[in-house]
Amino acid sequence: MTETKPGVAAPGAIAAVLAALSFDRDGLVAAVAQQHDTGEVLMLAWMNREAVTETLTTGQVCYWSRSRQALWRKGETSGHWQRLVELRVDCDGDAVLLQVDQTGPACHTGERSCFYRAARGETLAKITT
Amino acid sequence: MTETKPGVAAPGAIAAVLAALSFDRDGLVAAVAQQHDTGEVLMLAWMNREAVTETLTTGQVCYWSRSRQALWRKGETSGHWQRLVELRVDCDGDAVLLQVDQTGPACHTGERSCFYRAARGETLAKITT
Numbered sequence: 001m002t003e004t005k006p007g008v009a010a011p012g013a014i015a016a017v018l019a020a021l022s023f024d025r026d027g028l029v030a031a032v033a034q035q036h037d038t039g040e041v042l043m044l045a046w047m048n049r050e051a052v053t054e055t056l057t058t059g060q061v062c063y064w065s066r067s068r069q070a071l072w073r074k075g076e077t078s079g080h081w082q083r084l085v086e087l088r089v090d091c092d093g094d095a096v097l098l099q100v101d102q103t104g105p106a107c108h109t110g111e112r113s114c115f116y117r118a119a120r121g122e123t124l125a126k127i128t129t
Numbered sequence: 130m131t132e133t134k135p136g137v138a139a140p141g142a143i144a145a146v147l148a149a150l151s152f153d154r155d156g157l158v159a160a161v162a163q164q165h166d167t168g169e170v171l172m173l174a175w176m177n178r179e180a181v182t183e184t185l186t187t188g189q190v191c192y193w194s195r196s197r198q199a200l201w202r203k204g205e206t207s208g209h210w211q212r213l214v215e216l217r218v219d220c221d222g223d224a225v226l227l228q229v230d231q232t233g234p235a236c237h238t239g240e241r242s243c244f245y246r247a248a249r250g251e252t253l254a255k256i257t258t
Contacts, residue, residue: 124146
């Protein structure tokens with residue numbers, strides 16, 4: 001065990017994760033971020049190989065921004081960091097689940113979760129959870 | 130309110146959800162399924178407009194299978210149905226969160242969740258949650 005702090009993975013684990021992932025034609029996998037203790041699903045974003053590696057190396061979540069076509073160190077401009085608790089890989093390797101500790105809101109709208117609207121009654125309603 | 134049972138959405142809500150979604154170049158949005166009461170993230174799959182409509186109309190989750198290029202009524206062959214409790218839409222409309230009641234395992238491997246491997250120690254380890 002060379003793991004030194006939560007969320008920072010050992011080189012062997014990083015290599016195993018990368019080997020298990022099937023990146024799509026754009027070089028991406030889907031990444032679901034979940035607050036580790038409450039279970040709240042916070043957001044869905046994308047990671048390329050570099051973002052996965054950086055996230056596991058630093059313990060701070062880094063995505064790939066499809067709109068900016070650049071690495072997106074979550075919290076770098078907003079201060080709303082995501083500290084990685086654990087990274088999980090799905091059965092076919094095209095998605096990861098990030099158990100995180102989210103500082104402040106995850107959503108750029110200021111909502112805690114990006115999934116703040118639900119089909120209710122006759123409309124898509126804003127929810128408070 | 131024309132909602133008649135949990136997970137079955139009224140026509141107005143279905144129209145509002147479809148209007149809020151931004152389908153990608155393949156006509157898809159990402160769909161995260163979460164067990165509604167435990168918070169466990171079960172799987173990530175894809176939905177096209179027809180799958181979203183069917184899911185909200187029937188209250189049983191229907192995805193789009195990218196490998197088979199066909200509607201995928203979850204549980205139709207396995208018996209492992211997902212009853213929809215609530216559908217949520219994210220801030221930019223390219224992902225939905227499905228709060229579901231999962232019958233049996235969600236994963237075709239027999240695991241409860243598709244995210245059953247985690248970066249731990251020097252490897253990608255199978256986890257039991």
